Amino acid sequence: MQAQMITGGDWQRGKSAIERQGCGSCHIIPGIDGAMGKVGPDLTHVGQRAALAGSLTNDPEAMVVWLMHPQRLRPGSGMPEQGIGRREAQDMSAYLYAQD
Numbered sequence: 001m002q003a004q005m006i007t008g009g010d011w012q013r014g015k016s017a018i019e020r021q022g023c024g025s026c027h028i029i030p031g032i033d034g035a036m037g038k039v040g041p042d043l044t045h046v047g048q049r050a051a052l053a054g055s056l057t058n059d060p061e062a063m064v065v066w067l068m069h070p071q072r073l074r075p076g077s078g079m080p081e082q083g084i085g086r087r088e089a090q091d092m093s094a095y096l097y098a099q100d
Contacts, residue, residue, distance in 0.1 A: 007060045007094040009087070014095030017088050026078075030099045040078060047100035053077065063093040 015031065018024070024035025028042040049058050053074055056062045067089035070079035084092070 007064065007090050007097060009090030009094035011094040011098040014091035014093065017092050018095060021082055021084065043096060045100055047097040060093060060097070063096070064089040067092055
């Protein structure tokens with residue numbers, strides 16, 4: 001519930017979006033079947049970290065913007081642009097923050 005309040009998203013829709021986007025092919029994500037990727041960082045307890053993507057302040061808005069536009073924020077990052085809109089990014093961030 002708190003994750004929904006801080007992100008404006010719905011964690012249940014976020015879980016579905018994370019599965020649909022295939023995030024687990026690159027990341028370890030608790031609660032997502034088969035999400036055991038090793039290319040990207042392990043997202044276990046991501047909400048407890050000081051930074052996202054190595055240098056972005058870890059707050060709900062930064063997470064949403066990162067999910068929507070990783071290449072704008074860190075050109076050349078291994079995180080691809082996926083065409084994620086604001087609502088979907090809010091939902092995904094709600095799920096990730098709810099795991100802590």
